[in-house]
Amino acid sequence: MKLPLLGTLFLSDKRKDLLLLLIEKPLSIDEIKDILDVTSSSMMTQIKILIDQGIIFYENDLYELSSFGEVIVKKMIPLLNTLRVFADNKEYWENHKINAIPSHLLERIEELGECELVEPDLNRMYELPKKFTDKLNESKFIMEVSSSFSPEYPYKYVDLARKGVRISLIITEPVFERFKTEYFEQLQVYLGIKNTELFVCNETIGLASSVVTDKFFSFALFYKTGMFHNHVMMSFEEKSLIWGEDLFQHFREQSHEVTYM
Incomplete structure (x- = not known):
């Protein structure tokens, strides 16, 4: 399994949004497209990267997180929430x-x-x-x-x-x-x-x-x-x-x- 993952995960909002969706439940490509309002071609590029990394897999017409992917996303959520707290009031946190x-x-x-x-x-x-x-x-x-x-x-x-x-x-x-x-x-x-x-x-x-x-x-x-x-x-x-x-x-x-x- 390739693992140059964390350096690339946060470069793509589409990948991040997809992973946050899949932590809830497996989804079909049509459901992913509708929720994220994206095209199949742009989303499939991100999906392929995540499949190659072993983060998600495809089964019975659904994409879902692997066990490895679940661990990563559960660790990722607090980090994203922390970044959001600071980003929303960046100047305040920097000056106090x-x-x-x-x-x-x-x-x-x-x-x-x-x-x-x-x-x-x-x-x-x-x-x-x-x-x-x-x-x-x-x-x-x-x-x-x-x-x-x-x-x-x-x-x-x-x-x-x-x-x-x-x-x-x-x-x-x-x-x-x-x-x-x-x-x-x-x-x-x-x-x-x-x-x-x-x-x-x-x-x-x-x-x-x-x-x-x-x-x-x-x-x-x-x-x-x-x-x-x-x-x-x-x-x-x-x-x-x-x-x-x-x-x-x-x-x-x-x-x-x-x-x-």
Whole structure:
């Protein structure tokens, strides 16, 4: 069997699309043509290459993955999903501190799926983005990790907690000290509501913030220069919510709870 395969697999979108189709079920050439909207001649060239490589085979008028092909495609899918996460917001990832994300979660970055960069309007640059706050208001629970401070948060979270939203916050020691100094009354009110939790992280939190709710997951990273601007990356995919909860638990294990002031 010839194996100069992986160097050529990603050069052809047609080959990649065909393999992703065949991981679902065997298909005839007519089905492949209809789904991929291609001609027989252009597709047969790609099919021949994959047959020569031992990735697919032809039997009973159907093309299907070989056992070897199934292994390759199952390994290929996470890689393609990872590339898609970075490609969709290439400039963002290039300019921000990706290494702030814990390594075991960075290895699962493909679980974020489709992400959208959300920023506030130009005339409200120091406020939280409206799409973010709108979704926050629709949530039944909120779990946040933050090393940055927004003056809106003390009032926003007290208001939501009073409406019955379950809220768990993990913040850094400097953020906690600012809360105590500048928003002591709001902090006392927050801690007095039964459906709230507050944790102070004993270790460094390298990212600006992450928020996971029953509706969405969002995160914000610092620029490589250390600067930060009001923005969030948002994902609404189910796997991203699990990823966000795992990120919260990572920092929860490094934190101590504050129950009263």
